[in-house]
Every structure is written in structure tokens, then in C-alpha cells.
Amino acid sequence: MRECNIEKNKSMCNCTYEPCPRKGVCCECIMYHKRSGGVPACFFSDEAERSYDRSVENFIKSYRENGF
Template sequence: MDCDRYELNLKRCNCTYEPCPRKGNCCECIAYHRALGELPACYFTAEEEKTYDRSIEFFIKRRTGR
């Protein structure tokens, strides 16, 4: 089933990893990264997102310095 929010999701998506087939399908994006112990791109700033490091450790480190 196609997602009726696909176009809106794409407009809001800050992910720059262009070949990803999950762009605009947020439920698939979250499930994919969660299974890897990661967060999706939208948790990160533009600068952070460009590193493609989606780890929870990186997210915490950037906010706490630890």
C-alpha cells in the first residue's frame, strides 16, 4: 500500500543520502535505523546529517559532549 503522506514526507525529509529507497517512507526509515540501533536523519542537524553517522552514540555525544 502506498503511503498517502509520501509527498509531504519527502518535502520535510532532510536526508541527503540520495540512493536510499526509504526516503519519504518514514515508517520504513525508522524501522531500518532502529534495527541497526540508529536514528533517522531527521534527528540530526544539517551538519550532523552530512556525516551519515546515524548512531545513537553520535546523537548523544553531539548534545552532551560525552
């Protein structure tokens, strides 16, 4: 089985929500936000990410304004 690259993933993660136990575990991060109708922090610009609004609506707004 392939090992998870948690430390490498963390080095590329722009999420500023520090207490999250899913940081660097991208598969869990994606499933968590998918279940709640949102997307992970890395889909947002740094500025939009800091709002902690991970909704699809905010993603579309952020993407239109800033791209990835």
C-alpha cells in the same frame, strides 16, 4: 486504510543520502535504523546528518551540541 504522505514527508526530510529507497516512507526509515541501532537523519542537525553516522552515540553528541 490511510494513505502514506510520501511527497509531504520528503519535503520535510533532511536526509542527503539520495539513493535511499525509504526516503519519505518514515515507518520504513525508522525501522531500518532501529534495527541497526541508530536513528533516522531527521534526528540530527543538518551538519551532523551529512556524516551519515546515524548511531545513537552520534545522535546524543549532535543533540547536545545543536539540539534538533
